[in-house]
Amino acid sequence: MTSSVFETRESQVRSYCRSYPAVFSHAEGSLIHDVSGREYIDFLSGCASLNYGHNDPDMKRALIDHIDANGIAHGLDLFTTTKAAFLEAFSRHIIDARGLEYRVQFTGPTGANAVEAALKLARKITGRTNVIAFTNGYHGVTMGALAATGNRGNRIGPALGLGGVSRFPFDGYLGPAIDTSDVLEKMLDDPSGGIDAPAAIIVEAVQGEGGLNVARPAWLRRVAEIARRHGALLILDEIQAGCGRSGDFFGFEHSGIEPDLVTMSKSLSGFGLPMAILLIHPRHDVWSPGEHNGTFRGNTHAFVTARVAVEKFWSDPRFAMQVAVKAERLGQRLSAIARSVRGSRVKGRGMIRGLDCRSGSLAADIIARCHAAGLIIETSGPHGEVVKVLAALTVPDDLLDRGLDILEGAARVAATAH
Structure with missing residues (x-):
């Protein structure tokens, strides 16, 4: 061949294959x-989509058994036994085990789908349009997520306007002597700072694509407090750094904060199958039925392997x-x-x-x-x-x-x- x-x-547009x-x-x-x-x-692991390696035998066996039994393959957002099993395992071993309260929204299959849902929900809740994102942040390449992404090479350029986002320096961006959360706080507090009141602040605890920049716990706590004081929702993008990649299951656990919204994808299925979710604090779960949807939000095969991943690796x-x-x-x-x-x-x-x-x-x-x-x-x-x-x-x-x-x-x- x-x-x-x-x-x-x-x-x-293909890229990785040019190196390999x-x-x-x-x-x-x-x-x-x-x-x-x-x-x-x-040492690439599907860009952190395969945190448990290729073809984990227990996930593979569960998936083969499910298919062999003519299990549901695609369910939109219908109730299925496999979705229930995943939700029960995820609730017990991830959410409840950490004293969190999130509800789970199944979005489309990619991380960008979860980000789009988070931004849309934050704007619905607050009635605001502006979102604060950070230098070197990466959140996907669909329109809303792309506007929040910092890399110029991903942003298409002047042919297409990408508005609704104000950019601030990430932790350490201006050097060790400057706490960039001071800059964020000063400009938001100043009525002449030129920054519209934000619907949300979206941030990564560890910037994967941005160059492995790590947010200090104290900095994340300060950003969370600034978001709360200004009536903005805090969105933690856990798509690449989550599922244990940066230490604990969630990258934000080091800081002790509880974000309003959390986006997850990549290794969530554990097997490289497309799956993304948005974790929503119950007070913010104000969607109307069908207000945000996606044909492939019910990838049941991914639910099967995700449940095994949670039970096999995160129950102990x-x-x-x-x-x-x-x-x-x-x-x-x-x-x-x-x-x-x-x-x-x-x-x-x-x-x-x-x-x-x-x-x-x-x-x-x-x-x-x-x-x-x-x-x-x-x-x-x-x-x-x-x-x-x-x-x-x-x-x-x-x-x-x-x-x-x-x-x-x-x-x-x-x-x-x-």
Whole structure:
């Protein structure tokens, strides 16, 4: 098999495959194989859509059993046994276990669908239109979500207006000496600050696509208080950093806040199946029936695997402890690699960490060398300068070490070449 059919028939918009032109055929755990039989270690994990690796055997078995029994495949928002089982598991092991009160809205299948629902609901509740988003934030590429996304390359440009959003500096954006929540508070408090009263403030606890920028707990708490005082809803985008990727199940748990709305997708299904939800505090659940919908909000196959993921990994606190140990191992190895690449530093938290090379060309060289050595890994950040490690939370220690050995070797050679 060759890649010619992709080059002649698939749109030029394709991106990941330009770094990894191999044709992949099958995968298990943290290993993926191409049609030639070559094996790769996967440090991309479907851009954090496969936090538990490829083809988890328990999720696979449950899904096969469901299909074999002619279980419902598509249910819109009808009641189904599989939706009930997911809601019961998610309520018990995630929401109730953390003392939270959220209701679950099933949106369309992508994270952007959840973001669009959150923005629409916040505007409905407040009667306001302005939304505050942050530098380097990434929330999707549909119209409302795109307006809140900071990256210029995603925003199409002057051909299409993207209004309704005021942009503020994320934590640390102006350097360590300036608390950017002071800037936000000052401009909102000032009647001549030029910022319309916001319907919502949308933020990520860890900016995945923006370059692994981590919001300090105190900063998030301050933003939450500013939102409350100004009558705005606080939306936490947990699409990439959630489901255990940044430490706890939710990235915002470190700060002790309880957002008004939480968007989730990516690894929620646990199996790479499309699934997105919006968590809504009960006081804000003011939708009229059918006021917001989506044909594929009832992906029952995703409910099956999501229920298994929650019960298998999050019913026992030891799993989070194991992930924390693995994250510490990752951080130590990345710190050692950073010492060999002049000017670089480690960014991120938990199992969403990486090497900030301060150079997009150096980072691109590193991932090219990683690919040649059998490691799938990608970059993030405004200039593609951060080599981002998204290994599965379940990656065996030996595979984690093998992958980091490849990364270390690639970084050393590339740094010398640059």
